[in-house]
Amino acid sequence: MRISTLAWVTTAPARGLDEDEDLALAALRRTGVTVDVVDWDDPDVDWSAHDRVVLRSTWDYDDRLDEFVAWLRRVAQQTELVNPLPAVLWSTDKQYLRELADAGVPITPTTFVRPGETPAFPDGRFVVKPAVGAGSRGAASYGPTQHGVAADHVRALHDAGQVVLVQPFVHSVPVEGEWPLVFLGGAYSHAASKRVALPEAALIEDLFAAEVNAPHVATAEQVEVARAAVAVVTARFGPLPYARVDLVRADDGSSLVLEVELVEPSLFLPQADPGAADRLAAALIG
Structure with missing residues (x-):
């Protein structure tokens, strides 16, 4: 048509x-x-x-x-x-991370805490976030002495009917940020770097967290991991006009999938090559 x-x-x-x-x-x-x-x-x-x-x-x-x-x-x-x-x-519910992990895609280690369950927090710094959320809203990081306030956060999310994700804090994130890799029409298009300052023991209440974004040339390993995540999505839904896979770097240097964004992801066109907007247009009308 x-x-x-x-x-x-x-x-x-x-x-x-x-x-x-x-x-x-x-x-x-x-x-x-x-x-x-x-x-x-x-x-x-x-x-x-x-x-x-x-x-x-x-x-x-x-x-x-x-x-x-x-x-x-x-x-x-x-x-x-x-x-x-x-x-x-x-894509609205980050419990899809289970499916990626089951398919062998490396994800950020995640514990899913359902309403009525008691969270077990990891050693060191960690992150609490809702399974349904956007723009880092409802997410916060905590230190090893802040289990009490973190438990209050989990309880509040449970009271709102949310499944909670508890993840060890990825130490590379404050230094290197995240890497969103964008796929258009099922094919890898471009990447960017994104830095978000996640507050400690405090929630983001605005529409989205402030970001510092820049162009990024993805490594072959990053593209491989992102493609593995997109392959799971494609096997389930077919090729999509747009998808974004957000990666972080583990302590051993390997890439981990933080999220797969299929609803309303920023596609980082200002950080991409000049042809990216035309590739998006082609995917949207193809």
Whole structure:
């Protein structure tokens, strides 16, 4: 099917904050596609009027998950949703890390603590985060003397119905940050480096945590690990228009998957080569 109209979906609090948007919209419009930038919760939008509805900066979805999922299901019945609904639903809950680990993909060591379970915290510094979350909201790091306040954090997340992820703090992160590797149309496209200052014993309340981003040339090992994660996704859902795999460096120097982002990931177009926006446009209308 030839795509002639496309909805680029955001949310009111994210307006003007998506650094990918200008580059991507210009590339899409160069193809002749008509693009409308719309809020996902705007009741006046006729979603069936668009050939494709592309999730981009819907960065408040985790705070309104039930509402967002109901909206996703309605849109998927009216037109084509990108990424597809099954992949989006899978990606909203970081318990997918179990599936990656079972497939042999190296992940950040993770303990999943369900409501009603008592957490066992690792030695040294560690991170507590919700299984459903975006932009590092609801996540915090703790030191070895802060088990009490960390337990309070877990309890609060459980009270909100969340499964909790407990992970040992990766010591390379404050120095080197994370490496997002971006895949477009199922193929590796480009990478960036991302540094987020995760507060100790405090939560991020803004729409997303402040980041310092820069271009990055991924190593062959990083691409191999990211491709292994994408292979699991592709086997389950088929090739996706866009996916992002976030890597960190383990103490032994190897790469670990921190997250696989399929819902509304930043794609780091300003940090990529000049052709990346056109590759995204091709993936979105292909």
